[in-house]
Amino acid sequence: MSDAAIAQDLAALAAQLQTLAGLQGKRDIQAAAASLPHRPFPKLGLAAALGDDAALLPATANRLLFACEGIHPDLVAEDPWFAGWSGVLVNLSDIAAMGGRPIAVVNSLWSRDRQHADQVFAGLQFAAEKFGIPIVGGHSNLQSPYSALSVAVLGQVGPHVLSARSAQAGDRCYLLINRDGQFYRHYPFWDAATGTAPEQLRRHWELMAQLADAGLVSAAKDVSMGGLIGTAVMFAETSGAGLDLHLDRLSYPAGVSRDRWLTCFPSFGFLLAVPEACCDRFLQRVATEPDLTCDHLGSFTNTGQVRLCDRQAQVCFWDCQEQSLMGFSALTDPESPH
Incomplete structure (x- = not known):
């Protein structure tokens, strides 16, 4: 084969390879x-730098x-x-x-x-x-x-991990949340973040790590798509503890119904289990963040039930011993300090 023919074949191969779907997809x-x-x-x-096959991290x-x-x-x-x-x-x-x-x-x-x-x-x-x-x-x-x-x-x-499995009967349950926002469009998303200054946002999220480092919180879950109520059930299921939620203690923004507040997905919202001995120091620490609201909603119990309370009334919302939600039930760790 002549050099000209080889060059022609090579050019044809290159043109064909340039149309390769896997190449063009990149x-x-x-x-x-x-x-x-x-x-x-x-x-x-x-x-x-970006562009390699994997990211190099510190x-x-x-x-x-x-x-x-x-x-x-x-x-x-x-x-x-x-x-x-x-x-x-x-x-x-x-x-x-x-x-x-x-x-x-x-x-x-x-x-x-x-x-x-x-x-x-x-x-x-x-x-x-x-x-x-x-x-x-x-x-x-x-x-x-x-x-x-x-x-x-x-x-x-660090050494203090806020695993939801660490909540114990007798711990107080607090809702730490940012109410300074609004619902995003027609979605159930409470947005207290997109318009907030970066330094303020970073301080709020850093607070959770600081509470863990100081040993002031034993367990936590972020309030997610299940809303406050769904998050409470997941908390109870994985910890094996029950949870009494006093809805009459729940504060919510003006113009927002209690039902909608209970089911929304807040940009910053956490259910926290705080040991009784740590409550005073915990409240002193979160009080330094005036943008956040901290409601004492109730306590963790040994019933395995999530119960909704309003003044003297009480109803069992979910019995984790009778039905699961996620399927991740409580475990016993022989090496756990609890």
Whole structure:
């Protein structure tokens, strides 16, 4: 074969390979490259820059926390910016609920087109900048017939982990929440974060880690899509303890009904188990954050039931000994200090 023929064949092969779907699909990464800072950890050098097969993260002497959340497909399709924002927010709340501090975020996005993806990444990066937590990688598909978003976060935690399994009968139950917000559009999302100054947001989420470090809280759960009531059931199920919630002690924003407040998903809201001996110091510490409200809703019990109380009235809402919600029931750890 002549040199000319070889060159012609080589050119044809190159042209064919350039149409490879797997190659062209990598163009979808451009949406992330255009939206995210390329050097999330400058002190680690070029090896930590985005574009490699995995993210290089700074070393930590602490134990690690790992959380992942999928965002509801309807929200991703209808409001991609808020879906991106929420993907970061809910994961940071998961880390905070364990008494930890976040290190880095990754995401997986399936999108219809570049315009939709750009809005998702704008929301993701807005949240990352607000909280000071970098997005260090992920997966992008901009040729998808559907919209989907999953976000994960890696965090670290000190010696005091706020596992929901650590709540005990006799602990007081507090709701720590930011009421200074409003419902986002028609969704059940109480937004007290998108318009809040970054330093204030970071201080609020740091508070959870500080409460854990000081040993003032024994267990916690962030109030999530199940609302306050659903979160209480999950708390009781994993801890094995019951929980009496006095709804007459619950404070809620003006113009918001009690029912809606009980079922909303707040941007900052945590149910906390506080040992009796720590309550005074706990209340003194949270009082230094005037933007937050701390309601003493009741106590953990040995009944295995979540009971709703209003003055003298009481009703069993959920008996965790009779029916499960998540399927993660209480465990006995022979090495536990409890």
